Amino acid sequence: MLRIEQLHVSYGGIQAVRDVSLEVNEGEVVTLIGSNGAGKTTTLNAICGITPSRGTIQYRGVELQGKATHQIVREGIVMVPEGxxxxxxxxxxxxxxxxxxxxxxxxxxxxxxxxxxxxxxxxxxxxxxxxxxxxxxxxxxxxxxxxxxxxxPSLLMLDEPSMGLAPIIVKDIYETIRRIKGQGITILLVEQNASMALSVADRGYVLENGEIRLHDTAQNLREQDKVKRAYLGR
Structure with missing residues (x-):
């Protein structure tokens, strides 16, 4: 459904995203997890045409690079921004x-x-x-x-939906995400709250310093020692 290959995004002389490749299949919830500044939001902004980038971003076989944001929305991609x-x-x-x-x-x-x-x-x-x-x-x-x-949307992108919210509200938001998933809407989820993100996702990518370091099923990522120590507080 969504396929990104060798995505690069720079701000001035700083390379925020380097050689990122990922895919989202129809009906999946895929999460990008990582610390603040890892390149998660930058990746979403590149998909939406907000941030200039290099590489290939294809949605249902259509190249999105060079399209305006309103054209990308008409393709079926909608983002809920951070904040x-x-x-x-x-x-x-x-x-x-x-x-x-x-x-x-x-x-x-x-x-x-x-x-x-x-x-x-x-x-x-x-x-x-x-x-x-x-x-x-x-x-x-x-x-x-x-x-x-x-x-x-056929692809809903959520950028840090739990940020700044009380734990009980976060639980409500994620229950809603599960219900949206049940309606067949594909979701690309960016989160610092890795525990919640992996609880609802089918697969996940771990971004560090603008590069993808890990990619696996959500269940397998939850069991990896590196993910446990860095993102799950275990």
């Missing part, structure tokens, strides 16, 4: 509608899809007329994911 970035002065309902801006869809279908998001996130239904900026961090994360789902 959520909801529209703080717009209501929950309007934020969700913004997710469907690039789609041609009837009013009835749009309303039906919003109800599906409210079913997935009941808290958003309770706050649909509330300004997004007045919500808690966890609620904003739910909104950001809901807004992305309104774009009807």
């Amino acid at each position: 959520r970035r909801v529209f703080p002065k717009l209501t929950v309902a309007v934020n969700l509608l913004m997710g469907a801006y690039a789609r041609k869809i009837s009013k009835a279908s749009l309303q039906k899809e919003m109800e599906e998001i409210y079913h997935l996130f009941p808290r958003l239904a309770e706050r649909k007329n509330q300004m997004a900026g007045t919500m808690s961090g966890g609620e904003q994360q739910m909104l950001a994911i809901g807004r992305a789902l309104m774009a009807k």
